[in-house]
Amino acid sequence: MSEPISLLEGLASTRAIRRYTDEPIPTSDLNRMLFAATRAPSGSNRQPYRFLVLRDGPGARAAKELLGATFREMWGAKRGSDGYDRGSGARDDSPKARMAWAMDTFVDRFERTSVVVLACLVHWRGGDPTEGASIYPACQNLLLAARGLGYGGVMTVWHKPVEAELKSMLAIPDEVSVAAVIPLGIPAGSHGPVRRRPLAASVFEDRWGESAPWAHDPAGTGHTSWRGGEPRG
C-alpha cells in the first residue's frame, strides 16, 4: 500500500462518491471505518449514535430495495424540478450533465451497493436541531475514514419519506431516528475535485457579512459558480 494520506490532505480531498464497483468491502475495513466514526464528539460524550450496517442479510436486501425505489422517485422529481436537462444540462460534457449521469447510475444501481450504513440517533431532546451535533460529526468521520482506506461514499437524507417503513422493517425503536443513509463502496471511474464557493464568501470576521481579510483559497482550488455579494444575508 502507498504512503497513507495526511489528515489535512484527506479533509481537503474527500468528496461525494456515488459510483462504485461491485466488489465487497472486507469487514476488517468496515471495522476501521466504524471505529473512526465513533471517535467523533457528541454532546456530553453521550454517544447517541448507532450505525446499522446493511450488507447482504435479509434486512439489508429489503431495506436496499425500499431505499432504491425511493431514491429513484426522489431523483426523478428533482431532475425535473431542478432543470437538469435544460440549459447547460443539455450538453453532455457540462458539470450539470455529468452530475445527472452520476445520479442516474447511483439510483439505478442502489441495490447493488456493497454496504449501506444507516446513521441512527437515539433522541434525548425532543427534536432540537442541535442534536445533529451528536450524529453528523460521526457521519463525516465515517466518510473521511472511507477516503483514508480507498473507499468512497455519500451522505443522503432521501430516506425521509419512507423512514417509518424503514424503521419498522429493521426493528428500529420509536425514540431513534435515521439521521442519514450512507452508501459505501470502491469508487468506479474518475471523480472531479471538491468544488466550493470562494473561502471569503463563507468566512466572516467580527461581524456578519464582513469577509475575513486573511481568508483566501490556495492556488488551484475548484470553485462552484458564485455571485459575489450574494451571501450577505
Place this chain on the structure above:
Amino acid sequence: MSEPISLLEGLASTRAIRRYTDEPIPTSDLNRMLFAATRAPSGSNRQPYRFLVLRDGPGARAAKELLGATFREMWGAKRGSDGYDRGSGARDDSPKARMAWAMDTFVDRFERTSVVVLACLVHWRGGDPTEGASIYPACQNLLLAARGLGYGGVMTVWHKPVEAELKSMLAIPDEVSVAAVIPLGIPAGSHGPVRRRPLAASVFEDRWGESAPWAHDPAGTGHTSWRGGEPRG
C-alpha cells in the same frame, strides 16, 4: 515540523480540548482550518455554512463576554444537577473531578480564548433536524484540521439561551442560526485519550440491536463506563 499525522490516526485521536495557552493562532493557520471546514459536504452542495471568526475586534470582545457569562451559568447549573462534586467526583484524581476542573478552567478563562468560531447555518428548510447534515460535518472538519495543525477545540451549543442577543450583537440575519460555538487554541497541559463505548455497542448489522459480529475495538482503546445490553432501545 514533525511528520504530518495520517488521516486515520487524526480521526482516532482528536478529542475535545478545553484548556488553552494564551498564545494567539496565526491567521495563516486559521485560513487552513477554515478551508478544511468548508470542504465538508452539504445537501445538494448548497454550502449553507458560514463561519464567523471572533478574535479581538469589538464584536469579538462583546460576544466573548456574553458567551463567557452564559457558559459559567450553564456549567454552574450542570455541575450541581449532574452531581460532579458527589460520589467519585469528591476524589481529586477521579475522571469526574478532572472533568469538573477542566470545565472550571474552560468557563473561567473563556474571554481569553484566542479564537472563537461561530458555526452559522443559513436555513432553507424550516428547522428540519436533517439540516444539521449541512453544518456539523464542516464543524468536525474544523476540529480535525485544528488537530492536524497542533491546535485543539471543542464544539458546544451552550450559546442557545442567548442566541437572539448574540445574533443581534453581530448583525446575524434572522434566517441564520448559530449551530455551534467552537473555541480554538493551543492545548495547555496534558489530555487523556478519546474514550468511547465499546464498538460492538454502537455498531449493529442487518437489524437494530444485533451487534455486528466483526465489530471490535483495537487493543488499548479507552472505554467509557457502559452497561452491557443498555443500548438495545
